[in-house]
Amino acid sequence: MKTVDLTTSSVQDLNHALHQQSSSVSEKNWTITNPKGSHNIAVGLDADLDVDIQGHAGYFCAGMNKEANVTIHGNVGQGVAENMMSGVVRVKGDASQAAGATAHGGLLVIEGNAGARCGISMKGVDIVVKGSIGHMSCFMGQSGSLVVCGDAGEALGDSLYEVHIYVKGSVKSLGADCIEKDMRDEHVIELKGLLEKAGVDENPLEFKRYGSARQLYTFKVDNASAY
């Protein structure tokens, strides 16, 4: 196991060392100590690594992750796992806004709460939040799944495309073109799989499903008030 102490190493040196594992993995297990809220920790990883961050991280932690399994033992700032392609990012604490923004794949697990715009413009990632999420979450979400075990804030799923949204608690309000949908068997199975993958012990039958009404898919002047 390789340990990098960010009081003596720079984030730049850390990321460079992690990137050097892309061509061939010589050190799979990495522990980052004293992150102290630094931004851009473990961004652009492109290898099957296990990275443990022992503390709070700043903006864009694990941004654009591919393949790596990154765990943050603390809270994270804005844009955790933004544009992730694959792999797993797990936040033990809370996440600030835009968690998992535009992410294309992989699994993002937030064990605490997530702020506003969680899953904004998500493009295939699966996001599981054990706590609650803030307003405008999943705005323009394109594909993937967003699971919320707590409550959702205002305007959930505004201008949604094809993301599957599952919420156990209350939804303060739905955004334009987002509606509640029937929870059919295939959705229960999908949700059960997501919860298991995330290691979250919840009953899928207690969730409600939300998705796109697909009324804004083509521009119609009759919908002007919704734009």
Added chain:
Amino acid sequence: MSNDKNINLKESATFDRATMAEIRRAADTGIYDIRGFGAKRKLPHFDDLLFLGASMSRYPLEGYRETCNTSVVLGDRFAKKPITIETPVTIAGMSFGALSANAKEALGRGASIVGTSTTTGDGGMTPEERGQSSKLVYQYLPSRYGMNPDDLRKADAIEVVLGQGAKPGGGGMLLGQKITDRVASMRNLPKGIDQRSACRHPDWTGPDDLAIKIQELREITDWQVPIYIKIGATRTYYDVKLAVKAGADVIVVDGMQGGTAATQDVFIEHVGIPTMAAIPQAVQALQEMGMHRKVQLIVSGGIRNGADVAKCMALGADAVAIGTAALVALGCNDPKWEKDYEAIGSAAGFYDDYQDGKDPSGISTQDPELSKRLDPVAAGHRLANYLRVLTLEAQTLARACGKNDLRNLEPEDLVALTVESAAMARVPLAGTTWIPGQKY
């Protein structure tokens, strides 16, 4: 004299026939007009500036014997691998989706022949484009359609797009008829829907966040490639200062004559400032920060010929970017397709419905049959020829002003034909020493 009967008819300057036609169109449809191209209204532009060639007080350079450098290094502020372009004319960002794959390939081929860069657009990087572009700038846009770190690492530079001249403050809309299987797949969207492009980045807000975002992009690419920031020309002085502070290597300022694939006509014609007015603001901002020539300035929006290139350089730009002109060089609006333009209710030289995907020239379309009309090799050569002419024309003017490098051109080499252009470009009205707004 058949027209004599109309001699007493007076057309309103306010409600002219085009204005009335638009009112009727709006009343018929209930929807605003969406189109491509750039501003079509008459604006103060580079034609309103003239060069002062050398005479007694300045020595010209010999046109065919003495060299005049045109190469420019872009992005040497922080990047380990800055880009060197052989001509200061680059190809602006235009997306696969808005343009056909053949058109994107042709842009790459043409740019590569003359040693300059081309730029991706909303929707990601295609293999055709990467394969044919020796220097490729990868746009990082609010929608992040097609955005992935593998392509990011393949890029020679990254351009963080905050706006474009045709619609600063606006997002975009790629209509369903252009969302083919391939476009839909690259953008993770259902086929055939109207695809909206966001106007704001999803994971940062404001210049302080942007500084962290730029650092993230540098970290992901190990500080190898330059990071550009592209802005639509509005509050250019302040925006340029903030872009420098955020850590840009290169700043791209796109004036309101810059083109678009599709947006509202009211946006194109009524938002932003002319390119000529934006350059002095940008240069002033850079100079005040001691960053002029350290952070390079690329200017776009209505660049048509070598004179426009030289005038931008004289006002302080390090390079220019062309979009509409490049498409025209490829064959957009070519009269050889006149009958086809007429069949879709337009005419060669007027066609701007890029959003419809019916472009007879095979450029702004995803229709496979129309796309075949554009031979990417031949079109690439046409673009290369055009880029060479722009370069030669700019060199001609620079030598006439006694300059052995295009970047040695300076505002002192220019005068203005109108009070407006003198004020905007901050050069004297021809025959005077008067620059409006400045002390005598």
